[in-house]
Amino acid sequence: MRARRALLYMPGDDRHKIEKALTLDVDCICMDMEDGVALNRKTEARRIIATALRELTFGRSEKLARINAVGSGLEMEDIGVVLPSRPDGIVVPKAESLEQIQWVSGKIEAAELAHGWPVNSIRMLVGVETAKAILNLKEIASHPRLDGLIFGGEDYAASVGAVRTPEAMELLYARSAVVTAAAAFGLQAIDMVTINFQDLETLRREAAFGAQLGYTGKQVIHPAQVGPVQEAFTPNDESIENARRLLEAFGAHQKDGKGAFALDGKMIDMPLVKAAQGVLERARAAGKWQTDFSPQN
Amino acid sequence: MRARRALLYMPGDDRHKIEKALTLDVDCICMDMEDGVALNRKTEARRIIATALRELTFGRSEKLARINAVGSGLEMEDIGVVLPSRPDGIVVPKAESLEQIQWVSGKIEAAELAHGWPVNSIRMLVGVETAKAILNLKEIASHPRLDGLIFGGEDYAASVGAVRTPEAMELLYARSAVVTAAAAFGLQAIDMVTINFQDLETLRREAAFGAQLGYTGKQVIHPAQVGPVQEAFTPNDESIENARRLLEAFGAHQKDGKGAFALDGKMIDMPLVKAAQGVLERARAAGKWQTDFSPQN
């Protein structure tokens, strides 16, 4: 699974901003059709995103498109216009049930089959942003096309009528629940936006706390946020070395075909192997790791 | 849904205290048959509550009656004696399963039908006060007769063997879970009692933190707690203005019959509409809002 330390939203109806994003060396560029685009600009946004996907070179940045919520009445056309231009993945905001995920996945699979692309090659990330989503997390997170859960802090607070504070105790329960559900299904967890993009100190503190909780990346809404966030989610040298050793031992073990497998007296299971692969992917995205460790599973 | 900023308990076996409650301009008066009444006074409490419901004028205060827990052996007679006097709602303490809620709702519906009252006009509020209730929250909160969940902090702490502290970190998980489940089903969330009713500073701090988490009201046990609590759960001018604008735009949109609906570039869905209605109801209860905004659905 590719690194997604920073996931940058750009309004889908602004080609200029999308082109700007290409210069930022950001892990993920998410071209938005939802909250970042006015209702009377949705058609224009779909057209610009479809064109950008075909014409522009995204380099190492992932090409994502965020559709409107399933049930908004806009999602069908969003996905219908954008999919033929083959984004790397679709972001589904305000997901509240497995059925919604299945519906979007079905549309994607139909497009994959129609175009002869490998099935499941277009990935999904889903926004967990409401109380209902928290209640249905276990079902939502179980879908095999998912690569990650995205926690929408501001929308969640609005959903429960919470008052946002800098310490964010009002979000701790839901923010932790998202990490747990993501980890249980081997998904990435992408943390909430820091709204005030001029306050980089708050951004760094919030990113660090997100990483402490287990988040593997964070949503950003401004170019200035990309660098600090990607830095906050880049593993340190000790983590990289631990992950490298674990995967090396795992590789040797695979070759030997032994039943159980231990490192430093601790049994190693697949979730730990996958976590180590995630660490090295993030290190690689940061240029701190070059060798191919041939992820297995 | 009516505002329930403060929900005041009065012992059901004390007519004098019930009469006192009528003078307090409190959103909800809950006449208690449960913990506030000794075992040998239950019969007297039922009789006094039934009489008070028929004889006294509650003005704008909601008339609630709290029965004993389903399974205590007392609940059948509680509800049987009180219902014919038509309370506005029944509070069910220590709910632990959907079946218990369904049982009480069935009794209420039978009374509604027998007396020719509109079905579902008598509402239910349920106390979430045990570990088992937290595990079954998703089922419990789903019942259509419910208007709110009430978090019983002291009882919950006893249920898990937690030690109560002023910062209440031992309650954060359950207290947050109640807010989330309530919001997911469009219910009000009513926060725990502040036991020391002489300490109004602690009361204000706890009420503010409850509101921060998303609670819409708080249980109180003493007349002196009513004012500070109702103040803490009264929306500020900015919230009122935002809610007013949202509902105005929603009304215009309803008239035009357009498919999707945005305000300030953000899609508005029914949960946000309902939340705005809740804000204005609380403002109205505080006398900070007069116009009828004709709540829809």
Place this chain on the structure above:
Amino acid sequence: MRARRALLYMPGDDRHKIEKALTLDVDCICMDMEDGVALNRKTEARRIIATALRELTFGRSEKLARINAVGSGLEMEDIGVVLPSRPDGIVVPKAESLEQIQWVSGKIEAAELAHGWPVNSIRMLVGVETAKAILNLKEIASHPRLDGLIFGGEDYAASVGAVRTPEAMELLYARSAVVTAAAAFGLQAIDMVTINFQDLETLRREAAFGAQLGYTGKQVIHPAQVGPVQEAFTPNDESIENARRLLEAFGAHQKDGKGAFALDGKMIDMPLVKAAQGVLERARAAGKWQTDFSPQN
């Protein structure tokens, strides 16, 4: 249910350390075949534990054996070698589903039947140490052979990729979820290890916070941790007196056969009775309580 204030792990392949544990007056001695034993020492550990169970006198300390995780490929032989020597209980680490618990319980029941021991006399404690376990807590905790849930803080943090900090906010959600699930099923909750066993001040603070959350005991990994932890989970005089009064009233009530039962104006239900019995069991383990209060249920 017996007191389990401190649950001390000793590596199963070290007979000397197991003998040392016998001198520590610790509530539970858990002889380990899992993380405390290198892969090439598993066979030796099984043999030493089986012998120790037959030859050594554990006094008031509970004799527990921790097997390797179900699915590791080691668990079958662990349990097969150890069970015939009749441990008091089996600790199942990294449980993630009810099926795993059922599998172990089935093996234990077969041994009980084969040896003519009472069915369910050998108890189970399960380690909740991964994200998946938190998602499946409600099912896992429901098994009737369980006496307790054990929260594995370090393993859980690794499972979700969290960064461990002294304040442990990254664990609060899962650590609270374990207490809630345990209490809902009348189980004990045994808190995480304090890794740095030389820092007794941190140990005491973490133990106190665990008790505050509702934990009834704590895992320990060094003899020096036993005393402080058992002290932290010993009820104070007021708790003991409250529990004694509650059980006394309960006993009188049982004799009278009355329907409902109140103490100090509060209805007493079975969870509160069981909690009071737990308090007195911990007091008895600390030598602060002698009389037999004949636990009922």
